[in-house]
Amino acid sequence: MSVLLYAAKTWTLLAAELRYLEAFHMRCQRQILGIRWTDHISNATVSSRTGLALVGEQIASRRVAIFGHIARLGEEFPAHQALRVHIDLSLGRHAWSGLETSS
Numbered sequence: 001m002s003v004l005l006y007a008a009k010t011w012t013l014l015a016a017e018l019r020y021l022e023a024f025h026m027r028c029q030r031q032i033l034g035i036r037w038t039d040h041i042s043n044a045t046v047s048s049r050t051g052l053a054l055v056g057e058q059i060a061s062r063r064v065a066i067f068g069h070i071a072r073l074g075e076e077f078p079a080h081q082a083l084r085v086h087i088d089l090s091l092g093r094h095a096w097s098g099l100e101t102s103s
Helices: 015-031 043-049 053-071 079-088
Strands: none
Touching: 015 043, 015 053, 053 079
16 A cells, blocks of 8 residues: 555546555455456445545545644744745635735
8 A cells, every 4th residue: 555655645647547446455465365247246345345545535534644743843934934825825815915925
């Protein structure tokens, strides 16, 4: 899982790409359990046997974690400033009101 989701917290995924990742993840789980496609075992059954979360859920949890790290950074860090601008824009506020400019 660590190799599959390396740097996933920064990915921008389309729905089609997420489906490819989910299919790959399911194929790997089936291979680990020794299940062939001719066995006609549902994906839900395979997931319950392995106990692993869906790839989309794992990516979402990693994004929440990185959000928390950036939110706790000091205001002088560019990552924190970018997050503030994004939040201000999403709330309809003027984005550059609280930022200092260096010239």
